[in-house]
Amino acid sequence: MEIRHLRLVKAIMEEGGITKATRKLHLTQSALSRQLQEAEIQLGTKIFLRINRKLIPTEAGEKLLKLADEVIEKIEQTERSIRELVKGEAGEIRISTECYTSYHWLPSIMRQFQLLYPNVKLRIVMEATHQPLQKLLSGELDIAITTDPIQDSNLRYIKLFQDEMFAIVPATHKLANKKYLTAEDFADQNLVIHSLPMETVSVHRFVLAPANVTPADITVLPLTEAAVEMVRAEMGIAVMSGWALKPYLRTEGLKKIRLGTKGLLRDNFAAVLSAKEYPGYFEHFIEFLKNEITIGDREKAAS
Structure with a gap:
C-alpha cells in the first residue's frame, strides 16, 4: 500500500x-x-x-x-x-531578561537564529530588564528569560540551562586564596550588584539571607564592565555567572572563587504566557536557544 x-x-x-x-x-x-x-x-x-x-x-x-x-x-x-x-515564517519576538549580563550571550544566539529564520524579527526590549515577567504579563514581551520564576498560573516556564555563580575578587585580596566563600566572608565587604531589590540578587537569596548576613556596604552598578573594573580597583567584590566572567579573567589581577562547598547553581528559564497560542517559530526559537546554549557550554567545558 x-x-x-x-x-x-x-x-x-x-x-x-x-x-x-x-x-x-x-x-x-x-x-x-x-x-x-x-x-x-x-x-x-x-x-x-x-x-x-x-x-x-x-x-x-x-x-x-x-x-x-x-x-x-x-x-x-x-x-x-x-x-x-x-x-521561515514572518513575525516578531520581543524578548528581555532580568539581568544585563545575559545580553553577553543573547545577541550572538539571536543572530544565529535569524540566519535560519530571516523573516522573524527578534527585538530585545531593554527597558523590560529587571522586570521581564511583569512585562510579559502586561503584554509588552513575548518571551522573558529569568532565573527567578514566580508562581503564576498565567505563566509557563521552559528550562534553558544551568549556570554557576562565582565571587570575583582582586588577586591580592585577602579572600583570593580561599577554595570557596561562605556567607560570613561577605560581612565586612562592599558587595557590587547589578540591581535592587536585594530579593532578586542570587547571592543574597541563596547565600547571605539564609545565614542572616548583610554585607558592610552595597554598590549598585548595572553594567558588568563597570562592576568588574570596580573589583579590579579593589573597591569591592562581585558575584556573577561563570560565562559572564570568562572574558575578564583572561587578564591578570582577578580571581574567581566558588560559593559554598558545592557551588551556587542557578537555573535559567524562558517564560511565556500559558494560555496564549504562539506561532511555530516561537517554539523553534526556544528550542534553538536551549540547544545552542547547551552545546556552547559543552564546547567551553571541553576547551
Missing part, C-alpha cells in the same frame, strides 16, 4: 465519487480507476461497493480511510514544519 493509494481513498470519500476525485488529484478517470484496482488487488478485497450509483466504503475501506486520515495528516504536518524551517 502506497501513500498515493491512501490519498486516492481519502479523495473519493471527501468528493463523493471518482469523477470529482479526479479533479482534486489531477488524474484522469482511467488512471484513478487503475490505482483503485491496484489497491484492491494488494488488499485482496474491495474498498468500495457501488450501491444506487454511489460508492460506499466496505469495512476494509473504512479502516483504510481511518489510516489515510492519520497518515496524511502526519505527512502534512511534517511538510509544514519543514517549510517553516527552510523558508
Whole structure:
C-alpha cells in the first residue's frame, strides 16, 4: 500500500465519487480507476461497493480511510514544519531578561537564529530588564528569560540551562586564596550588584539571607564592565555567572572563587504566557536557544 493509494481513498470519500476525485488529484478517470484496482488487488478485497450509483466504503475501506486520515495528516504536518524551517515564517519576538549580563550571550544566539529564520524579527526590549515577567504579563514581551520564576498560573516556564555563580575578587585580596566563600566572608565587604531589590540578587537569596548576613556596604552598578573594573580597583567584590566572567579573567589581577562547598547553581528559564497560542517559530526559537546554549557550554567545558 502506497501513500498515493491512501490519498486516492481519502479523495473519493471527501468528493463523493471518482469523477470529482479526479479533479482534486489531477488524474484522469482511467488512471484513478487503475490505482483503485491496484489497491484492491494488494488488499485482496474491495474498498468500495457501488450501491444506487454511489460508492460506499466496505469495512476494509473504512479502516483504510481511518489510516489515510492519520497518515496524511502526519505527512502534512511534517511538510509544514519543514517549510517553516527552510523558508521561515514572518513575525516578531520581543524578548528581555532580568539581568544585563545575559545580553553577553543573547545577541550572538539571536543572530544565529535569524540566519535560519530571516523573516522573524527578534527585538530585545531593554527597558523590560529587571522586570521581564511583569512585562510579559502586561503584554509588552513575548518571551522573558529569568532565573527567578514566580508562581503564576498565567505563566509557563521552559528550562534553558544551568549556570554557576562565582565571587570575583582582586588577586591580592585577602579572600583570593580561599577554595570557596561562605556567607560570613561577605560581612565586612562592599558587595557590587547589578540591581535592587536585594530579593532578586542570587547571592543574597541563596547565600547571605539564609545565614542572616548583610554585607558592610552595597554598590549598585548595572553594567558588568563597570562592576568588574570596580573589583579590579579593589573597591569591592562581585558575584556573577561563570560565562559572564570568562572574558575578564583572561587578564591578570582577578580571581574567581566558588560559593559554598558545592557551588551556587542557578537555573535559567524562558517564560511565556500559558494560555496564549504562539506561532511555530516561537517554539523553534526556544528550542534553538536551549540547544545552542547547551552545546556552547559543552564546547567551553571541553576547551
